Amino acid sequence: MIVDLHAHALDEQFIHDLSKTSVAGLRAERGEDGYWVIRRQGDDRKSSIDPNLHDLPKRLESLRRRDVELQLFAPPPFMLAWPGGASSVELVRALNEASHRVSQQSGGRMEMLAVLALDEPDMAAQELQRTVDEHGVRGVMMPSSAGGKPLDGLEFAPLFSLIEKLGLVVFMHPASAVTSERFGMYGVHVLVGWPFETTLAVTRMIFEGLFERHPQLKLVLAHGGGNLVFLRGRLDSAYRATGWEADPYFRKNISCPPSEYLDRLYYDTCALSEDSNRFVIQTMRAERVVFGSDYPFDIGDPEGRCTVPVVDALPEAQRELIYNGNALRLLERAGR
Template sequence: MTEKTKRIDVHHHIVPPAYIEALADVGVVNSLGANFPQWSVESMLEMMDRNGIQAAVTSISSPGVYFGSVPFASGLARKCNEISARLISDHPRRIGAFAVLPLPDVREAFREMEYSLDSLHLDGVCLLTNYAGRYPGDPAFEDLFSELDRRKAVVYVHPTDPPGGNPLGDHVPNFLMEVTFDTTRTIASLIFSGTLERYPDISFIFAHAGGTAPFLAWRLALGSFVWPGASERAPRDAFFYLRKLYYDTGLSASVHALRSLQSLVDESQILFGSDYPFAPEVLTVETVKGINAYDGFGEGAKQAVEWENALRLFPRLG
């Protein structure tokens, strides 16, 4: 694989049979309104080879592991993280992984975070945009973010269903549109709770080009002027915090999304992402085409987006 074609995919999911079976046992049979895709490590590696993907940093997608029972969530998180560790052991230069945590129980999540990073040596953690309606800016998550900041951890944030389920009904499934809105809610939660101000050493990556946050950046920046108390928690305007975040290209490599994102952040903050296998391989092909066709990226910027930026966060994958 040549440097011109190699890619590091930071938005790449695993869907182990053990995970699907555990969810079926509690009556969960889909993700964001879509059926779970077929997955195997063999098919994953073959797909990566076909699309010039040198390495993938994997994660468990929505709906995560919590369905009302903390023991169930803790056990399933441990099982998934140990599966991830075995995949890394078998394919150390090709597979990385974000740990799944049994939030909203912070004590159990803290324990699993320590085990995953210190014993399993996973590459970071994956958080969902909300847990039973609680967003990451909730004070309950303070100790977890404090420790992640101390570790200078990479935190990947993936959308899940908004509180209350599907606002538009089954004819517009959540994966089509709501995921982008919940990502934006989470970014706003982290900004206006002061979490991003207090914990500047966490490297946050947001899926799907940050949802609608790039388009709404100016509106979010108004919060400092029109919202009493906002500037006490977040003393700098929203643009400052938004420009510190990383954003992936999963399902977002259109000229409209990329131009909006590039108007907000430097190319050094944009990472290649496919959202495979929830987004089928044909959409990875379209993502690659979209990046290559986008006239806002010179050759150096494309190379940075496709692998160099991710390599700074995950040097062992080089």
């Protein structure tokens, strides 16, 4: 049995509604190929919608075929944050209601992750509490920044306090805070920029003391944690430096080396190569790794080809932790 903590979905009716009436400046229209695209008011760029995002029967067949008992999902990241902007209360409420409909229609196989109104931090906690009260959500998907604004700022403190109090699982997924033009062609902002976004966000959170202030935060990182697992020794070297490069900032807000905070986090298996998954599991231990497919995206692991061979080769106890045990433990008391 598998619990998949990293997937994306959209309600088909929500897309049709967006084609008639815009929400927070977002509108859906048919592209030249007949597929849906999302446009944002005042922005010439468009985001194509993979039809598998809203094909519920096909997804449910995929879940049965791959022995996925439960899949947690959220809208695709381009709906939530973009260079210079993040989701408003209006957009978040519409997306959360749409995700709730998908959950209801899935026969218990899919569970929504609430999204957050990071563009209005003073209202974000209130909107999240409403969503928890009305829909019983047990987790949230948090972009790596609020359209480029770091999440370790004090304006987001009430939101993190509420998340910690409710015991919600926080799944951090990168979003393009840096314009794609900065990276050039070939979608490099997704291939390279997104792991960098996660790495930057969590590194700032560590050195700003966010995990000191919120020690019970249950944070799961997409894509095997970006570059963080590889860089843990480099972060520690800054904390321990005593010579020319010693900087008080690296110790100002924290009481232990950065790697000890990384050891408290969780990492999904969507690292996109068997070797990378082995490295994450070996370094962070099976107790800190959860299954994540990034369904339905091709630059993901929707069929588990990079994950299943690695996990199946582990001892049974470790295998069970990654496939379902860690996720179920994280979700057990969430939202109460």
